[in-house]
Amino acid sequence: MEQENNKMNLPERDSPAYPLAGGPQMTIDESCQQLSQYLEDILRGAGQARLNVDRLSHPCRPLGNALASFQETFQAMTRQLQEREEQLKREIQLARRRAEIIEGYTEMLVELLSQRDEWLLVIDRETREIVHCNKGAHGSAESNVYCDSCQHRLPIQSMLLEWDDSERYRVWEQEEESKHRCYRIISFRIEWEERPSCVHIVMDVTAEKMNARHLSDDVYQDMDTGVRNHLFLQEFMGLVLQEHLDITLCYLDLEGVAEINNTHGRKVGDTYIQNFVEIVRKHFRSSDTFVRIEDDHFCLMLTGNVKHLIERKMDEILATFQRDDSKVFGHRCSFQYSILEVEGASNTLSLDDLLQQAEEDIQRKKRQQQRQQRQQQRQQRVPFGFEDF
Numbered sequence: 209m210e211q212e213n214n215k216m217n218l219p220e221r222d223s224p225a226y227p228l229a230g231g232p233q234m235t236i237d238e239s240c241q242q243l244s245q246y247l248e249d250i251l252r253g254a255g256q257a258r259l260n261v262d263r264l265s266h267p268c269r270p271l272g273n274a275l276a277s278f279q280e281t282f283q284a285m286t287r288q289l290q291e292r293e294e295q296l297k298r299e300i301q302l303a304r305r306r307a308e309i310i311e312g313y314t315e316m317l318v319e320l321l322s323q324r325d326e327w328l329l330v331i332d333r334e335t336r337e338i339v340h341c342n343k344g345a346h347g348s349a350e351s352n353v354y355c356d357s358c359q360h361r362l363p364i365q366s367m368l369l370e371w372d373d374s375e376r377y378r379v380w381e382q383e384e385e386s387k388h389r390c391y392r393i394i395s396f397r398i399e400w401e402e403r404p405s406c407v408h409i410v411m412d413v414t415a416e417k418m419n420a421r422h423l424s425d426d427v428y429q430d431m432d433t434g435v436r437n438h439l440f441l442q443e444f445m446g447l448v449l450q451e452h453l454d455i456t457l458c459y460l461d462l463e464g465v466a467e468i469n470n471t472h473g474r475k476v477g478d479t480y481i482q483n484f485v486e487i488v489r490k491h492f493r494s495s496d497t498f499v500r501i502e503d504d505h506f507c508l509m510l511t512g513n514v515k516h517l518i519e520r521k522m523d524e525i526l527a528t529f530q531r532d533d534s535k536v537f538g539h540r541c542s543f544q545y546s547i548l549e550v551e552g553a554s555n556t557l558s559l560d561d562l563l564q565q566a567e568e569d570i571q572r573k574k575r576q577q578q579r580q581q582r583q584q585q586r587q588q589r590v591p592f593g594f595e596d597f
Contacts, residue, residue: 243271246272250275367382376397378394391413392411393411433500434485454512457547459546459563487525488508497509507563546565
């Protein structure tokens, strides 16, 4: 059996010379020398290093077995490190390739934007120097002074130089009130000619903002009369009630619309409504809020508690409306109104509550007016001299 073991442990060609074949047991010194050589070959990376533990002296055999286990672990760890090294090399190559692509893309992007109307400014993040501008030279490559073109056309220069570049990417807007301009800025960090920099792409969006405001106005505008609509009333009163502001609300019910539509047609009815709106608007300031809630219901809102002022204005409007439009439409032009003073600090009513209260007040006035008309009609039918019977 000992001879078979010795044959299995014979060293291969080109392998380190260890006493693997059968033979007498080594002394402690010889065993220590062999263990030292074995460990050195392991650390040097001799993959075929072998050791015949049976020939070691008995005190050295546990260390020989431990070194044999260490060899397996060390070789596995070495293979893992080599694989990791190869992986890191591939990642570094990939990162370099990506950096080259990004740099090329950045240069191409800058070149394309340089031909457009937007400003493109590249600013050194450390020195705050302008290193590139597509609108013209800034004196030298190391200058933080804007050229005449940018000073004249770009009034937010200081904000760009002072931009906090802790954010990698940001889209922000800035208004320049003195010149009534609005700018949208795209800012991001890049490496520009091996210098940590930030890019600002500045677009003048003044026209876009104006168009958006016009579209917003259309959303809140009644297209038939040109005044604000019910959606505007909800949002406006929502803010007023939320801020607990004092406001006077005048709810108007235009009479005769259905009768004119049935008699003369919807087109004439629309003209009737438009004439009424124009008369009301002429008696109030343009800053006062006038809203069409629905077909023949309107709402006028003035800041503060000004009930007496509105009552006086309503009397003037009614007189003008009946004098001018009654002749045109062949109909007695009239309207009912209800005035509510809303004290913001103590008010607990919602917009719907206020409108309902105003509507109930108008219906009460209409019923009272109808009773008075019926009473007048009965008095007209009673013969003269029989009023007391």
